[in-house]
Amino acid sequence: MAAPAPRRRGLALLILLLLPSLAWFPPTCRLPDRAVAVVAADRSGHLLDRPFPSDELVNAQGFVVLDGFPVAGSAIGQLFMGGWTRQVAESVRGFSAMTPIYFGVDRDPGLDGSYASGPGDAVQLLSLDSSHRVPVRVRFLADARGDPYLRDRLLVITPDERVPLRSGERYACVVLRRFVARAPGWEPPAALPSWLGLRAGVGTVFRVQDPLSELAALRAAADAAVAADPTILEEREPFREVSGLRYEQGTTPSGLPTTVEIVEFEGGGEERTFLNDVSGAPPNVVDIAGGPTRVFQATLTTLSFQDPAGRPYQSPGLGILSDTGRSDGWIAFAADGSLVDPVPVAEPMRVVLQVPRAATARRIVVWAHGSGGDAYEAVQRRRAENDLREIRTRLADRGAVVLSADQPLFGQRFPLIDQGYETNLAVVNVPNLPAFRAAMQQGAIDQHLLLRFARERLPDALAELGEGAGLD
Numbered sequence: 001m002a003a004p005a006p007r008r009r010g011l012a013l014l015i016l017l018l019l020p021s022l023a024w025f026p027p028t029c030r031l032p033d034r035a036v037a038v039v040a041a042d043r044s045g046h047l048l049d050r051p052f053p054s055d056e057l058v059n060a061q062g063f064v065v066l067d068g069f070p071v072a073g074s075a076i077g078q079l080f081m082g083g084w085t086r087q088v089a090e091s092v093r094g095f096s097a098m099t100p101i102y103f104g105v106d107r108d109p110g111l112d113g114s115y116a117s118g119p120g121d122a123v124q125l126l127s128l129d130s131s132h133r134v135p136v137r138v139r140f141l142a143d144a145r146g147d148p149y150l151r152d153r154l155l156v157i158t159p160d161e162r163v164p165l166r167s168g169e170r171y172a173c174v175v176l177r178r179f180v181a182r183a184p185g186w187e188p189p190a191a192l193p194s195w196l197g198l199r200a201g202v203g204t205v206f207r208v209q210d211p212l213s214e215l216a217a218l219r220a221a222a223d224a225a226v227a228a229d230p231t232i233l234e235e236r237e238p239f240r241e242v243s244g245l246r247y248e249q250g251t252t253p254s255g256l257p258t259t260v261e262i263v264e265f266e267g268g269g270e271e272r273t274f275l276n277d278v279s280g281a282p283p284n285v286v287d288i289a290g291g292p293t294r295v296f297q298a299t300l301t302t303l304s305f306q307d308p309a310g311r312p313y314q315s316p317g318l319g320i321l322s323d324t325g326r327s328d329g330w331i332a333f334a335a336d337g338s339l340v341d342p343v344p345v346a347e348p349m350r351v352v353l354q355v356p357r358a359a360t361a362r363r364i365v366v367w368a369h370g371s372g373g374d375a376y377e378a379v380q381r382r383r384a385e386n387d388l389r390e391i392r393t394r395l396a397d398r399g400a401v402v403l404s405a406d407q408p409l410f411g412q413r414f415p416l417i418d419q420g421y422e423t424n425l426a427v428v429n430v431p432n433l434p435a436f437r438a439a440m441q442q443g444a445i446d447q448h449l450l451l452r453f454a455r456e457r458l459p460d461a462l463a464e465l466g467e468g469a470g471l472d
Contacts, residue, residue: 037202038104039183043068051204053095062093062335070148083324091434094209097165101157101173108140122179129169135160168210174203213337221342237299241266245286252418274417284384292396293354303344313435316420320431329435350412354402362399364454372423374411378404
């Protein structure tokens with residue numbers, strides 16, 4: 001005899017209630033050979049003895065503290081690692097947008113492969129703020145082969161580089177209990193939602209650094225300064241037409257080898273800039289008069305949130321070995337992403353303007369140079385074989401006005417070569433990494449102000465030069 005309808009409905013409801021539980025708490029007999037997560041009580045043995053990255057490494061001020069970071073074998077390595085961990089603890093809030101995630105396990109769980117981080121996937125990486133799910137690749141590392149920064153038997157989970165984690169958001173990464181059993185005594189992080197924590201064999205919660213909020217704070221402070229003084233967007237020194245440009249090997253005022261960039265102006269006068277030495281290179285004379293563009297130079301104002309007087313925030317040569325304790329050149333942000341000191345310093349910035357000779361100026365292109373270059377890199381680089389004439393011609397044919405500027409540390413902004421600095425080391429600033437990060441942020445503000453100048457002032461400046469009648 002069939003059960004009465006109310007009993008059938010009650011049985012169906014009980015089954016529905018039990019089904020999620022069966023999924024969240026699969027009996028061990030279903031997967032008798034599951035790997036077991038390895039989660040130590042603390043990180044005194046190794047930084048990766050517990051899941052990494054993790055918000056449990058964040059102190060009350062919001063900075064990441066890496067007291068258990070492995071010690072390098074060499075004295076120099078220890079010097080730099082000690083400096084870097086201190087810098088992190090004083091300037092870094094959150095983890096990288098492309099950080100690998102590490103979980104210790106007692107054996108290979110057989111999970112190598114790619115996952116979409118779907119709700120049913122063995123491995124999931126998702127935002128707790130927006131439910132953004134990030135595809136991942138998983139690899140089991142059986143043997144660290146003596147690498148002090150890893151450990152044996154690690155599950156390494158790498159976010160898909162095409163889908164970076166979102167700035168400032170909090171993420172959870174878990175491996176489901178169906179595939180990895182929990183370490184004895186381990187409980188999911190409190191921030192992990194219960195619907196996910198109940199299913200987790202091992203997991204972690206961590207916040208991603210928020211560079212977008214920092215850039216937004218810098219931009220807002222720069223815009224506020226311009227609103228208070230609109231003349232910031234006007235030329236400090238007016239545009240002068242360039243009649244000649246050449247590069248030749250020589251020495252700096254202090255006697256160091258260099259490539260000398262020599263700019264000549266209509267009506268007389270010249271300016272010299274000292275760039276990286278290109279030993280043995282013949283002189284490189286640029287045909288300005290016969291080129292596709294007229295070339296002009298002016299000086300604008302940028303707003304520096306680094307102290308320009310302290311550049312380049314490191315010592316030349318082997319002096320960098322004494323620089324790991326430095327804290328200059330940093331741009332400090334509060335926990336909410338706001339600037340600690342929102343008042344910038346006005347600083348001159350050389351710009352180069354190229355206007356098409358044969359076409360009507362209709363659009364503006366802002367050109368940013370790389371390491372070792374300067375504002376004139378948009379016209380011609382030091383080596384003759386790096387000829388930019390074809391690019392300049394294509395842009396000119398399309399009516400593009402090209403605007404370029406000296407980036408922080410380069411050109412007329414700082415005498416890097418004359419003071420004996422190696423360009424790449426000066427840019428990356430190995431002993432003082434927060435200053436390197438700040439220099440990139442400062443470069444972004446330079447570009448923002450250059451874009452504002454291009455939109456708000458350049459059309460009038462071009463008209464004053466007799467150019468730009470068709471600029472949109």
